Amino acid sequence: MSYFSAHALSCVFKQDSSQQNGKTLFSNLSLHLxxxxxxDLTGPSGSGKSHVLMALALLDPHASAKLTLEGRDSSSFTPESWRRNVVYLPQRPVLTSDTVLDAVLLPFGFSINRNAKGLRPQTAKPVAKQIRNGLDELGLDDVELVRNPAMLSVGQQARVCLLRSLMLQPKVLLSDEVDAGLDPDSSDKVGAMLQNAxxxxxxxxxxxxHRNSDGRASRILSLAHGRLSRQEME
Amino acid sequence: MIIASHTAGAVYDINIFGLSVTFLLVALAAILTVVMRLGMAKSMIWSTLRSLLQLLAMGYIIKYVIEANNPWIVLALMVFMVIAAVQITLTRADGIPRGLVMPVLLTLMVSVLIVDSVVSELIIAPSPWYAPQILIPVTGMMLGNLVAAIAVAMSRFFSDMKAREYEVEVYLSMGATPFEAAKPSIIASAKLGLIPTIAQLASSGIVLIPGMMAGQIMAGGDPLEAAKYQFVVLAALSSITIIGDTLIMILIYRRCFTELDQFEPHTV
Known part of the structure; x- marks a missing residue:
């Protein structure tokens, strides 16, 4: 039995509710972790990679799937506790707080993190020192905790978002091109941190x-034309 | 006659001549908008005519209801006012999804109940309790304020949620409940709905003589009595606007989410 599995993963866009057949992005995919x-998940732009990740986090209203985590069906979770354990990290960084520190601490103010409804005992709210170390590890040693995230570059913002998601210590992390706009050195630091987690x-x-394989993935899946296939590793 | 017109308590009727002069003023303004190509002349004249008819109709109805002095007729008129207010709210709020009749109706009904129990029955306490000259104007003023506030708040909420699409997604992706994800939009929208009411409260008496107090003084009432009434009404209106605004937000925010707490912005 897999740690995390998805079956009958489908994503269909209906133009309106009366329409029976909408545009099918993919259907009946299976994957496990x-x-x-x-x-790694690769594939041409528009093939629906982000929709796969969002579907796995129960975030996509157009998608349906049969999901299990540690043998437990997703229907036995509340949507919030599922997403707390299976965290989706979007490609587009969103940091609305006034400081980097507050931005990273944002999810720890959510009710799900205040009363432990999740699977594991609730993750402790990180202290400033831990966040500082995390930023340093990601090559953001010049970013102060009191800095306004809006002043950061997109690549820097993406790494702050990654750190925030990792601080939640999810069981599954669905990372959507977090290293897309990064230089090779920073990209390697991101890879190393994920590897570490x-x-x-x-x-x-x-x-x-989209980058060339960094050798950290045990498998590479490719999504194209609504089909998921295992790519041969070089 | 001239001396009499200076006495407090005199009532000056507006006759056909007065109404004609008013229309002349509107016509002048309409001509101005035509000259300046503002493209508002038609809607301006139309709204003026409409408001005259509506106000006169309301005047006749209230007159009839006061003379009838029957609690059922008073309640029926109030129910009609609430229903009309629901319809006006829904047409005035741009970009809202369909099917919001129930939340708006509930919000307005609860607000009417609160305002009329507190302001009409507890503070003014007329005899008989259903005195239409108190209940109807209080209900009308409250609905007028609330309709504007709720319509603004609702339009803002749905457009703000759409604009915050990525933010909402990020919140949800980290385990936020729909309420937590919608909260920034709820606060921004409720605030926007409240701005005119709060501004009116703060500025009244300095420059602005609010409509109700002005009317009471012009109709020959004691200015001090008018001031007290106006204060009670303004303060009650602000409170009820906050309550109504909050209530409507709580009742509608879930419309942006599916049963599985997924974000589904309404594209209208």
Whole structure:
């Protein structure tokens, strides 16, 4: 039995409710992730990679799927506790708080993180020192915690968002091109941090990537024309 | 005659001549908009005519209701006012999804109940309790304010949620409930609906003599009595606008989410 599995994964856009057949982006896909495993998802733009990730986090209203985490069906979770365990990290960085510190702490103000409804005992709110170390590890040592995130570059913002998602210590992280706009050095730091989370916390990581393989993924899946196939590793 | 017109308590009727002069003024303004190509002449004249008819009709109806002095007729008129207010709110709010009749109706009904129990029955306490000359104007003023506030708040909420699409998604992706994800939009929208009411409260008496007080003084009432009435009404209106605004937000925010707490912005 897999750590995380998805079956009958479909995404259909209906123009209106009366219409029976909408535009099908993909249907009946299956995938699984093992504990501590990094898997890459590639494919041409518009093939629906982001929709796959959002569907896995139960975020896509157009998608349907049969999902399990550690053998438990997603229907036995509230949507919030599912998303707390299976965290989707969007490609577009969104940091609405006034400081980097507040931005990273934002999700710790949500009710789900105040009363432990999730699977594991609730993740403690990180202290400033931990956030500082995380930023340094991601090559953001020149970004002060009191800095306004709006003043950061998109690449810097993306890494702050990554750190925020990792601080939640999810069981599964669905990372959508977090290293898209980064230089090779920063991209490697992002990869190393995800690798670290996978190895030490047992986090399963599904990465949408356009870059060449960095050797960290155990499998590479390719999505094209609504089909998911396993790519041969070089 | 001239001396009499200076006495407090005199009532000056507006006759056909007065109404004609008013229309002349509107016509002058309409001509101005035509000259300046503002393209508003038609709607301006139309709204003026409409408001005259509506106000006169209301005047006749209230007159009839006061003379009839029957609680059922008073209640029926209030129900009609609430229903009309629902319709006006829904047409005035741009870009809102369909099917919001129930939340708006509920909000207005609750607000009417609160305002009339507190302002009409507890503070003014007329005898008989259903005195139409108190209940109807209080209900009318409250609905007028609330319709504007709720319409603004609702339009803003749906457009703000659409604009915050990515933000809402990020909130949800980290385990936020729909309420937590919608909260910034709820606050911004409720605030926007409240601005005119709060501004009116703060500025009244300095420059502006609010309509109700002005009317009471012009109709020959004691200015001090008028001031007290106006204060009670303004303060009650602000409170009820906050209550109504909050209520409508709580009743509608879930419209942007599916049953699985997924974000589904309304594209109208």
């Amino acid at each position: 093992e504990r501590g495993e990094i898997v 996978a190895t030490h916390m047992g986090m399963a990581v599904l990465r949408v990537r």
